[in-house]
Amino acid sequence: MRDFDREEHLRLLDRAAELKRLRGTPEHPKPLADKSIAIVLEKASTRTRISFHVAAAELGAHAMPMTSKDLQIGRGEPLEDTARIFSRYVHCFVLRTFGHDRVETLAKYATIPVINALTDEYHPCQLLADLMTVREARNGRLDGMRVAWVGDGNNMANCWMESAAIFGFDLVLACPPSHRPHADIIARAKGTSDVSITFTDDVDAAIKGADVVTTDVWASMGQESEAIERQRIFKDYIVTEARMLRAKKDAIFLHCLPAHRGEEVEAAVIDGPQSRVWDEAENRLHTQKALLETLLAV
Numbered sequence: 001m002r003d004f005d006r007e008e009h010l011r012l013l014d015r016a017a018e019l020k021r022l023r024g025t026p027e028h029p030k031p032l033a034d035k036s037i038a039i040v041l042e043k044a045s046t047r048t049r050i051s052f053h054v055a056a057a058e059l060g061a062h063a064m065p066m067t068s069k070d071l072q073i074g075r076g077e078p079l080e081d082t083a084r085i086f087s088r089y090v091h092c093f094v095l096r097t098f099g100h101d102r103v104e105t106l107a108k109y110a111t112i113p114v115i116n117a118l119t120d121e122y123h124p125c126q127l128l129a130d131l132m133t134v135r136e137a138r139n140g141r142l143d144g145m146r147v148a149w150v151g152d153g154n155n156m157a158n159c160w161m162e163s164a165a166i167f168g169f170d171l172v173l174a175c176p177p178s179h180r181p182h183a184d185i186i187a188r189a190k191g192t193s194d195v196s197i198t199f200t201d202d203v204d205a206a207i208k209g210a211d212v213v214t215t216d217v218w219a220s221m222g223q224e225s226e227a228i229e230r231q232r233i234f235k236d237y238i239v240t241e242a243r244m245l246r247a248k249k250d251a252i253f254l255h256c257l258p259a260h261r262g263e264e265v266e267a268a269v270i271d272g273p274q275s276r277v278w279d280e281a282e283n284r285l286h287t288q289k290a291l292l293e294t295l296l297a298v
């Protein structure tokens, strides 16, 4: 997320809103004719796969979704060589993978833009959609609000911390002490800003007065073997209807999906009137269009 400053993020989010308005009209631009976009997924994906594919197609580009099993990286070809080869064929590399170092290695050796479509540490494309959804609910504003994160100090939590530092809103994370974000990621997110990022293990206190309440699964992709242990650790870190009453009356609920109803969130919340999760998922399409256009249109 830090590759864009506040103004660049806002320009991108404004453009995403414009592309959303223009979708399906003759005015919708197609600035990426003759561009090819590789989408390599080393983990499962529904929203990211489809939204990048459709975004590319509607901008006039050719999208190529593939898994590492289809490629020689699945048989051990170095990422460095893969980066060099893709740079000779396509105009952008979208990668979903495990360690964040894999995206960084790819970006180092590629001569084309590389987009992080989720790593163990970060999920910035999701945050673009989340921030767009928040702006839609708050008349375009991202400042002067309190965001409550409930659950695991994971890739989404890390990106919420980066967003808080970029936009200056208050973020409170209710995580079990053993599963807070890593200290170096907190320090990197805060940078030199004096942003208010606080931690608690009291979910009720975190949600009190919040404008946005958000959560994510207890076991992320790659943590399947810890799932049972995590159910024990996180069992009180659930967003319930009763807890939502502590948030502001007009608070919204976000979840990047996929969700586990009855674990991190009650069905009554995710399927209830404060939930914006379907808009949030749709906004992946519009924000990624703005991102691809920003990186690739000349």
Ligand code: CP
Residues within 6 Å of the ligand: 044, 045, 046, 047, 048, 049, 118, 126, 256, 257, 258
């Ligand atoms: N939110 C999200 O990234 O969903 P997918 O894993 O389905 O792409």
Ligand code: NVA
Residues within 6 Å of the ligand: 118, 123, 154, 155, 156, 216, 217, 219, 220, 221, 256, 257, 258
């Ligand atoms: N934290 C989740 C997000 C899924 C979109 C994971 O990494 O699996």
